[in-house]
Amino acid sequence: MKIRQEKPDDYLEVYELVKKSFATSSHADGTEPDYLNEIRKKDSFIPELSLVVENHDGKLIGQVVLYKTIITLLDRKITELLLSPISVHPDFFRQGIACAMMEEAFKIALKMGYSAVFLCGNPDFYHKIGFRPTYEFYIFHINDRSKKAEWCMVRELTVGALKNINGTIDIN
Incomplete structure (x- = not known):
């Protein structure tokens, strides 16, 4: 198993992978592969991640x-990271692949200066x-009325990175 940065040549194969991965999910709505394609077009996209x-x-x-995602505080905004989507081919479920990918992405993100x-x-x-x-x-999703x-x-x-950061986040 080799973890590496995605290349534009991978996009079509990744599209099919995401489609297969979410096909069995009860929470999927079928738009996940298109969502990833849209992310790649945004300024918030970080190819290294x-x-x-x-x-x-x-x-x-x-x-x-x-x-990139934004935490909105009363007096400022902070840029951190959002994970979405993550996909594993159904033939390889429950083999630690998702965890390995996340840990590798987190190492790179930390080196790039992100803390959450x-x-x-x-x-x-x-x-x-x-x-x-x-x-x-004390960071709440913008649509979470329950605050729980x-x-x-x-x-x-980074331990303590979110200490004294009270605000809202809009994860979509």
Whole structure:
């Protein structure tokens, strides 16, 4: 297994990979591959944080992308990262590929000066790998009226990075 930066030549294969990966998800709406294509067109896209995994035959079996997101505070805005989407080919589920991709992306992000990664997802999975609800840091999803959204999560890449950062985040 080889984790590397995604190249434009990979886009079509990644599109099909994302489609297959989300085909079995109860939370998928079928737009995930197109969503990734749209991310690549935005200023918030960071090519160095768009990674793929090749198996021993050179076939792409996983992808992850981290891109810029904004935390809005009363007096300023802070740029951090959002993870979305992450995909693994169904034939390779539950083999640690998603975790390996994330850890590699997090190492690169830390070297680039980022200190936190946000996402919306399944708490049962993401809590196991160090993500915590954003409300624990007094950062709330813009659409979370309860202020207790378990599905809006963050992982600090640097311990204490979100200390004294109270605000909102709009993860879409």
